[in-house]
Amino acid sequence: MNNFSDYINQYTNGKKVCILGFGREGKSTYRILEKYGAQASLAIADLNNVDREANGLPESVELICGKDYQSCLDRFDMVFKSPGIVLEKPLSELSCYITCETQVFFECFREQIIGITGTKGKSTVTSLIYHVLHENGVDCRIAGNIGIPVFDIAEGMEENTVVVCELSCHQLEYMTVSPKYAIFLNLYEEHLDHYGTLENYYNAKKNIYLHQNSEDDLLINSDIAPKEYNTWHTYTVSDKDKSADVYVKDGVIYYGDPYVIPVDRIKLLGVHNHYNIAVAYYIAMMYMDENEFTEALCTFEPLSHRLEYVDTVRGIRWYDDSISTACATAISALQSVPGAGTILIGGMDRGIDYTSLVDFLADFNVKVICMEASGKRVYDMIQAKDDFKDKSRVYYADHLEDAVKLAAEITPEGKSCVMSPAAASYGIFKNFEERGDAFKKLVAGLE
Incomplete structure (x- = not known):
């Protein structure tokens, strides 16, 4: 069946519905349910406060906000979960039907x-x-x-x-x-x-x-x-x-x-x-x-923050690969940028195994600047690795700002510096886009 409006009407008909999470997708869900849905009632549950007036929500829409926002789920027949929401209980312990836009x-x-x-x-x-x-x-x-x-x-x-x-x-x-x-x-x-x-x-x-x-x-x-x-x-x-x-x-x-x-x-x-x-x-x-x-x-424009050339500043080519959250992508970045001289590694520590990256860096002649929590772990792994060639090319900087300043000092003129963190940005930046934008601003500030 591909008559979308009719499907939504039948899907929600007579049901008590809750939208779990009111970010971009939650608002999209609300718009469609408000337009085509036949639900008996509609609620929105979110950890953060939802401004009724700013979002144009009528009084008939129940708002459930705060740290206990998921405790209400079993009051509903159907819950539209946003992908960014982690359920506090497994599905087997919930009596409501969990669904989503997708x-x-x-x-x-x-x-x-x-x-x-x-x-x-x-x-x-x-x-x-x-x-x-x-x-x-x-x-x-x-x-x-x-x-x-x-x-x-x-x-x-x-x-x-x-x-x-x-x-x-x-x-x-x-x-x-x-x-x-x-x-x-x-x-x-x-x-x-x-x-x-x-x-x-x-x-x-x-x-x-x-x-x-x-x-x-x-x-x-x-x-x-x-x-x-x-x-x-x-x-x-x-x-x-x-x-x-x-x-x-x-x-x-x-x-x-x-x-x-x-x-x-x-x-x-x-x-x-x-x-x-x-x-x-x-x-x-x-x-x-x-x-x-x-x-x-040949007319395709690459997306931002994916081995994106930023600028040449102080004789150094700078590349933003902020999307990188795995060892393989950091390795690919070094193999791909022309004349790799320095790589910036590190971010939120999610517990991934960095052995393959450390092994690669051991024999790849590039200066390494480690930063943040996962970078500290990589730095310590390198220091403990007996067969790592020339540990003097490995540095630690607390944060991205310090790492960019250091990279500007140690990257040879004519070489490239790539930020390919092999780590998530959360807890430090809102997302990888914000991290990439911050990197670009720091590079621009070097001029």
């Missing part, structure tokens, strides 16, 4: 959705797929974890409208429906403060394909491909495994006839982005030919 939207439109998840690269791949489709005249919309709630694009959907949807682990955690086309890019240690183990984190992500049927497509990194799905429409993608259905190496994508990535014409920096391009190429070939894909690829 669940409802997928129930309506799953046949039209290309869903993308993974620890790293999902925003780039989502944006790139949308760009090449849009540039070639495909009726498409972009939404999800990219910053656009799915309810914001739901009205006016046609049967041939394609939705390119970025999906986080928090959006997928309780999903019972999967998209027609699922893309699972990779899996690294992340969000362990919430999930505890990599397995739990993976289990949340797996919902992107777990509820697919035999007519659906799954494109997944060969390292994490589920063996039990090999008889379905499962395709692997890799830059290491030549037997993968989609294989990319040395700037060439092997999927059907080899496709040479026009590396001298594109703005996506780094070999790791060749993998992302290969994923987009797989999808694009359903809608266009190679020449059309190439023309669109």
Whole structure:
């Protein structure tokens, strides 16, 4: 069923409904429920205070705010949970039905959705797929974890409208429906403060394909491909495994006839982005030919804070890779920026294993500035590593401001300094965007 307004009406008919979390998605949910819903009552629950007047909320909408905001949930038939909210009780201990925008939207439109998840690269791949489709005249919309709630694009959907949807682990955690086309890019240690183990984190992500049927497509990194799905429409993608259905190496994508990535014409920096391009190429070939894909690829503007060139100041090229929250992305950053001279590492300590990064840095001739809590752990690991070459190139600075000042002093002229923290920003900055913006301001202040 894809008559969205009717579906919302039937979905909420006669039910006591609560919106849990009143941020961007919660407000989107409220707008749609207020317009199309047939709920018996509506409430909003949030840890923070919700201003009734500023948000135009009528007296009929109950507000439940403060530290006990989740204690009310069992009073309701249905709870729309925002992805940023962590439930204080497991589902088994709640009598209410937990749902979310993504669940409802997928129930309506799953046949039209290309869903993308993974620890790293999902925003780039989502944006790139949308760009090449849009540039070639495909009726498409972009939404999800990219910053656009799915309810914001739901009205006016046609049967041939394609939705390119970025999906986080928090959006997928309780999903019972999967998209027609699922893309699972990779899996690294992340969000362990919430999930505890990599397995739990993976289990949340797996919902992107777990509820697919035999007519659906799954494109997944060969390292994490589920063996039990090999008889379905499962395709692997890799830059290491030549037997993968989609294989990319040395700037060439092997999927059907080899496709040479026009590396001298594109703005996506780094070999790791060749993998992302290969994923987009797989999808694009359903809608266009190679020449059309190439023309669109060459006009794609990379997203901010993803190996973004900032400026050349004091003879140093500065790069913002604030999106980096894993060892693999910091390693890719060093392998991708031209003439890497210094890397800034560290942020919130979420307990991830930094062994692979420390091992890489041991033999990679670059100056390392560690900062914040996770950076201190990396610094201590390096000092304890007997075979780390030249520990005099490793420094510790308390915060980002100190790290940038130090980098300006020790980075050789003509070299690059990249902030690729391999750590979350929370507790220090609001998000990785704020961290990246702060880095850019500090660099500008060096002039």
